[in-house]
Amino acid sequence: MSGDPCDRCETLLQDFLDRTLTNLEWAEAEQHLAGCDYCRRRYHFEETLRRYVKSSAAERMPPGLMDKLEELRGLDATA
Amino acid sequence: MSEPEPATEARRIATEARDRARFEEEALALADQVYRVARRLVGSREEAEDLVQETYARAFRSWRSYSPGTNMRAWLLRILTNLNVDRGRRIQRTPQTQVLEETDYYLANKVASAAGEEALEQDLVVERLSQDSVVNALADIPPQFRDVVVLVDIGDFTYADAAQILDIPIGTVMSRLHRGRRALKQRLADEAVS
Numbered sequence: 432m433s434g435d436p437c438d439r440c441e442t443l444l445q446d447f448l449d450r451t452l453t454n455l456e457w458a459e460a461e462q463h464l465a466g467c468d469y470c471r472r473r474y475h476f477e478e479t480l481r482r483y484v485k486s487s488a489a490e491r492m493p494p495g496l497m498d499k500l501e502e503l504r505g506l507d508a509t510a
Numbered sequence: 511m512s513e514p515e516p517a518t519e520a521r522r523i524a525t526e527a528r529d530r531a532r533f534e535e536e537a538l539a540l541a542d543q544v545y546r547v548a549r550r551l552v553g554s555r556e557e558a559e560d561l562v563q564e565t566y567a568r569a570f571r572s573w574r575s576y577s578p579g580t581n582m583r584a585w586l587l588r589i590l591t592n593l594n595v596d597r598g599r600r601i602q603r604t605p606q607t608q609v610l611e612e613t614d615y616y617l618a619n620k621v622a623s624a625a626g627e628e629a630l631e632q633d634l635v636v637e638r639l640s641q642d643s644v645v646n647a648l649a650d651i652p653p654q655f656r657d658v659v660v661l662v663d664i665g666d667f668t669y670a671d672a673a674q675i676l677d678i679p680i681g682t683v684m685s686r687l688h689r690g691r692r693a694l695k696q697r698l699a700d701e702a703v704s
């Protein structure tokens with residue numbers, strides 16, 4: 432591995448959290464994270480951020496919409 | 511060619527009515543999840559409601575083209591994203607902000623330099639970012655990136671589902687997702703440190 436190990440770890444961040452790394456890359460990230468507080472904190476932050484983005488973006492269906500959708504039942508291509 | 515027996519024809523009609531009712535019920539059970547994605551793809555609640563209604567109207571009209579046993583949520587979202595693009599209703603902020611290629615630690619680094627390294631470990635992100643700022647930041651990233659981020663990170667679709675829904679290669683899903691998330695963090699950074 433060449434270059435700065437923290438830069439390398441940063442490039443693995445998204446795929447690590449998405450669980451799409453190869454076994455080799457996974458082991459590489461795990462090994463680096465075990466010894467690097469700087470990267471470990473940033474991985475933790477990213478994980479927390481993702482959860483927060485998801486919960487912040489979730490908006491429930493407005494009341495009344497379901498009734499409108501129910502009314503669409505039975506629509507036909509010929510209608 | 512002979513006409514079908516009346517009894518056979520009646521049975522066929524009954525079977526079809528039952529299949530159709532089952533399809534409609536399955537689709538309606540997904541409405542809340544469909545709305546959740548729709549709401550983040552368009553600018554207002556009214557537009558999201560319209561889009562979801564148009565999606566269901568089309569889905570109910572073309573229910574025969576759905577293959578039972580396949581992913582109905584992805585099938586509905588495919589209809590929805592196509593309608594959304596056709597109607598040109600995707601949130602399009604002007605002037606189009608440039609996607610800078612900030613790295614993945616960008617936002618974390620900003621928070622750390624403003625509040626200290628420890629802030630990254632205590633879930634301070636919640637205190638520093640309002641829910642509105644997250645919603646605004648999502649609305650502010652370019653639409654082709656936003657579609658993918660919303661489908662995967664808000665809608666919980668797999669890369670493969672997102673590729674199928676948007677009719678783009680899976681590699682394109684991954685690169686747009688990565689860039690979209692970085693663009694999102696870049697927009698959140700301004701708020702996080704203010």
